Amino acid sequence: MAQSNSSSRVGVHYKVGSKIGEGSFGIIFEGINLLNNQQVAIKFEPRKCEAPQLRDEYRSYRILNDVPGVPKAYFFGQEGVHNILVIDLLGPSLEDLFDWCGRRFSVKTVVQVAKQMIQRVQGIHEHNMIYRDVKPDNFLIGKPDTPEANQVYVTKSHIPYREKKALSGTARYMSINTHLGREQSRRDDLESLGHVFMYFLRGSLPWQGLKAPTNKQKYERIGMKKQSTPVNELCQGFPIQFAQYLTYVRNLRFDEEPDYDYLVGLMDKALQSIDATEDGHFDWMDLNGGRGWDAALNKKANLHGYGNPHPPQQRRKANNTNVTNISKRPSGQDKLAAGLPNNSSQQRLTKSQSLNHPNYNSITDEHSRKAYRQTNQHGHNHPVAGDGHSETSSFEERRKNQSWLRRNCCCF
Incomplete structure (x- = not known):
């Protein structure tokens, strides 16, 4: 070598x-x-x-x-x-920063990161490419002590930071359509982003930690759990715009062009809902007594997302502790403002209740109203009327989708 x-x-x-x-x-x-x-x-x-x-x-x-x-x-x-x-040469990955921040990001940080991630994926799509490997490890921030220090970059994962993570890392965020063996398109990248957002907010996803005798069976169990987890349950305790985001992207047709401005606008509304402003301040800037993520670390060892502040065994132990004891850690101001997820069941709203809910009247655009109705009327997220997952998986449909991909897209 x-x-x-x-x-x-x-x-x-x-x-x-x-x-x-x-x-x-x-x-x-x-x-x-x-x-x-x-x-x-x-x-x-x-x-x-x-x-x-x-x-x-x-x-x-x-x-x-x-x-x-x-x-x-x-x-x-x-x-x-x-x-x-x-x-x-870039800085650490969002997965690294997530680890260093105790495996939980505030709503404010997630919103600011989410807007950049949506725009990065949009840029890829506008060049007729599909990303197909959305995960926190593949999004990095800029090099420290530069104007781009907190700009989010999207990269290829040719040399993975963590080995032996291919299945769990990729399957964790992939879209339901991908689990079902359907061709991927722009909607699948955006759905994967939505799963990443909820991972950052919750600290983990409901389908993490599932056990199975084989990788194939584990993959299938993860897919089944995603399909059976209602969007409103997944996003419970956080601004409703995150549920609206997932509902919208899961209802896109295979070749439908996403409304990226609408999705970015949802993040702006989520920020407004917690009375916060987009000031470019992120959780990792508060580490080490406010000196930032890199203050107490060897900067060279933590550039380009490959830094490891702890030996592997110590890091795994720290990560496990953070996950199991996350509810005991004090929450930040943004988390308190938004409300942490809890174990109480959320009642489903009838159509009449949904349309008369006080939040509904404040939603003025068509996308948001549709997403709000679907999020609250359906306790499941597949398949419902108009849902992208209800489309046929017939040979003709698959051939049509493959033909569209060949004409319009290649893979990043």
Whole structure:
């Protein structure tokens, strides 16, 4: 594998520095562009690996070169026995920040992050691409001490931060349609985002921790639990806009263009509902006595989402403690304002009650009214009248969807 030393260079003017990450597919190093002293990330993968991906990753980044929040790719080449990719050096992933914040984000932080994540996925979709691997590990913030320090970036997960997490990590957030074996489209990326938002708010999702003899059976159990968990139960205790978001995206047709502005607007309304403002302050900025996530850590070891403040065993123990004792931790002001989820059952509203509910009269746009009615009239989220999941899974339907994908989309 690649070695790091003072004389190592790739692509003529990129100097290889210290290793900052390693996964089952390769290694990532910190590096320097010798022409302008810009810090970069340099990825190595064996040319003869079973499924080389760096070339495709480079092409994806080049296609998305003008999309805000997508890292810039500067070089791809082959040297010796390796494929090499040079891209922007970024900060930690949202999953890392979530861990360091005690595995719970405030409503304010989730809303501010959610708006950026929706816009990143929209940028990918507008270039006729589908992401298909939405999870917190793939969204990173910018490098510390830069104007982009709290900008959210979307990346490829070629070199995973945590190995042996492929099934649980991906299955945790994927859409119900994906579990059902249906072709993925823009709606599925957005549904996965909704699951990530609730993961951040709740600290965990109802389908986490399910046991099964095989991975296939576990995958099926996760899908069944998602289908049987009502949206209003999943989002209970948080601003209603999160339930409206999930209801809207789950009702999109396969090839329907999402109304991204509407979804971003829902997040704005969620922020208003807790009397907060979008001021660019995030929970991780309060860590270490208000000095930020990186104050007490080795910055080099925590760039590009590959940093680990604890040894693996200590980290797992800390994570387990946070999950099991999360209700004992004091909540932040935003959480108190929004209300934490509780175990009491939420009564379903009849159509008459829903239309006369005080919240309903304050909803003025058509999307929100429809989502509000569906969220409160149905104790389940599949399939209901107009629900995207009620469409046929016949051979003809699958062929039609595949044809649409070939004409309109490729994968990031």
